[in-house]
Amino acid sequence: MSNLESPVAPLTLQRTDLRGLTLSLAELKNAVPRTAQSTVTTAQDAVAAIIADVRGRGHAALSDLALKFDGVSQEHPRVPAAALTQALENLDPQVRAALEESIARAQAFAHAQKPANVDYPVADGAVVSSHWIPVRRVGLYVPGGLAAYPSSVIMNVVPALAAGVGSVALASPPQKEFGGLPDLTVLAAAALLGIDEVYAMGGAQAIAAFAYGVTAGSGAHGAGESIEPVDVVTGPGNIFVATAKRLVKGVVGIDSEAGATEIAVLADGSANPVFVAADLISQAEHDPNAASVLVTDSPELADAVERELGRQVAATTHRERVETALSGPQSGIVLVDGIDQGVAVCNAYAAEHLEVVTADAAVVAARITSAGAIFVGEYSPVSLGDYCAGSNHVLPTSGTAAFSSGLNVTTFLRAVQLINYSKDALAEVAGHVITLSKAEGLPAHGDAVAVRFP
Numbered sequence: 534m535s536n537l538e539s540p541v542a543p544l545t546l547q548r549t550d551l552r553g554l555t556l557s558l559a560e561l562k563n564a565v566p567r568t569a570q571s572t573v574t575t576a577q578d579a580v581a582a583i584i585a586d587v588r589g590r591g592h593a594a595l596s597d598l599a600l601k602f603d604g605v606s607q608e609h610p611r612v613p614a615a616a617l618t619q620a621l622e623n624l625d626p627q628v629r630a631a632l633e634e635s636i637a638r639a640q641a642f643a644h645a646q647k648p649a650n651v652d653y654p655v656a657d658g659a660v661v662s663s664h665w666i667p668v669r670r671v672g673l674y675v676p677g678g679l680a681a682y683p684s685s686v687i688m689n690v691v692p693a694l695a696a697g698v699g700s701v702a703l704a705s706p707p708q709k710e711f712g713g714l715p716d717l718t719v720l721a722a723a724a725l726l727g728i729d730e731v732y733a734m735g736g737a738q739a740i741a742a743f744a745y746g747v748t749a750g751s752g753a754h755g756a757g758e759s760i761e762p763v764d765v766v767t768g769p770g771n772i773f774v775a776t777a778k779r780l781v782k783g784v785v786g787i788d789s790e791a792g793a794t795e796i797a798v799l800a801d802g803s804a805n806p807v808f809v810a811a812d813l814i815s816q817a818e819h820d821p822n823a824a825s826v827l828v829t830d831s832p833e834l835a836d837a838v839e840r841e842l843g844r845q846v847a848a849t850t851h852r853e854r855v856e857t858a859l860s861g862p863q864s865g866i867v868l869v870d871g872i873d874q875g876v877a878v879c880n881a882y883a884a885e886h887l888e889v890v891t892a893d894a895a896v897v898a899a900r901i902t903s904a905g906a907i908f909v910g911e912y913s914p915v916s917l918g919d920y921c922a923g924s925n926h927v928l929p930t931s932g933t934a935a936f937s938s939g940l941n942v943t944t945f946l947r948a949v950q951l952i953n954y955s956k957d958a959l960a961e962v963a964g965h966v967i968t969l970s971k972a973e974g975l976p977a978h979g980d981a982v983a984v985r986f987p
Contacts, residue, residue, distance in 0.1 A: 561881035638923035658955030672743030674768030677706035706735025810841035
């Protein structure tokens with residue numbers, strides 16, 4: 534450092550010190566950094582109103598919401614086929630090459646994930662089967678606004694196609710700078726994958742349109758062809774998108790609540806603070822509500838990471854956004870007594886992305902039971918999973934990784950059971966069926982078997 538340079542001040546994160554404490558799972562869940570509940574409640578009220586508006590007014594509501602939230606006037610959100618073709622033709626060759634590599638790796642992993650059908654003979658003449666059948670139609674959401682996400686096109690589309698879905702629709706927010714179209718790189722990625730049903734729709738209104746459908750309208754501000762409802766809605770987004778998916782769940786299937794991004798890093802004193810700081814920043818630049826959490830048993834590492842954050846954040850492109858995310862209640866440093874407690878904290882937190890950067894990282898990672906995706910060792914950063922690992926970056930957030938999976942081929946499949954018994958095979962268990970039906974007070978169940986053997 535020259536005499537003219539001054540040292541950069543560390544960027545101090547909130548600290549939660551759990552050292553010396555023995556906490557239950559419930560207490561750990563309350564102790565880890567989270568988004569304020571008031572923010573979630575506010576989003577739910579706003580989203581419920583948007584969904585009701587789209588259900589009630591259809592295209593007119595979509596047009597009004599596009600003007601309100603995106604500053605775009607539109608009669609109908611469907612992207613013309615010519616715009617998709619042109620976006621692909623004009624795509625930067627290097628970007629195209631990167632997208633093609635990402636697609637190839639995602640396709641290889643997606644096809645490897647596809648489960649096999651099972652036909653199991655439980656007895657002579659008695660076969661019970663489980664056959665995987667793709668859903669009829671899906672609606673895929675690709676975020677926009679603060680950044681463009683052609684990578685999310687890949688993450689949504691590739692497993693849907695690998696599953697064999699026959700009807701695929703995609704939505705991404707309209708952009709003023711592109712004349713009301715979604716980001717052109719997003720359109721190019723859709724075209725590269727052969728998706729031609731694309732809508733310039735953003736936020737909760739896109740989720741509502743996919744879940745409930747929109748009938749064809751007529752007249753100014755309400756014209757346009759219908760949008761057919763889907764069976765499953767997938768894709769990441771902000772808190773409003775995640776809330777909309779929660780509210781329509783049951784009307785349609787969803788992948789998970791993939792809201793504002795999260796990264797947790799479980800690290801010991803052997804971790805490189807330069808790498809850890811860079812990884813925390815990489816996710817904080819997504820959104821002011823993004824969460825970046827360091828869990829460590831090394832106060833020295835925590836201090837070093839804060840020094841690195843001060844240096845790196847000062848030089849990053851989206852400095853203001855990153856600083857807002859890192860200073861929010863959803864981000865911070867959790868100090869623990871050792872790796873055992875660190876594992877317990879991470880399982881309670883159930884991060885969307887969890888990096889394990891410790892001695893014997895693979896052994897430690899094997900002890901994690903709740904995370905959307907686990908990145909093992911210092912050369913498996915979350916950014917790799919965002920683009921070219923072959924894994925999927927649409928992952929559960931806000932602790933839902935404790936019971937939800939990341940987007941994968943089975944998201945778009947249903948396991949349908951087939952039962953095929955011969956007369957002799959049914960006769961073998963007829964007495965048991967009749968006995969159990971009487972025990973449950975449902976004798977007609979048993980009669981439906983007995984009538985076959987007069």
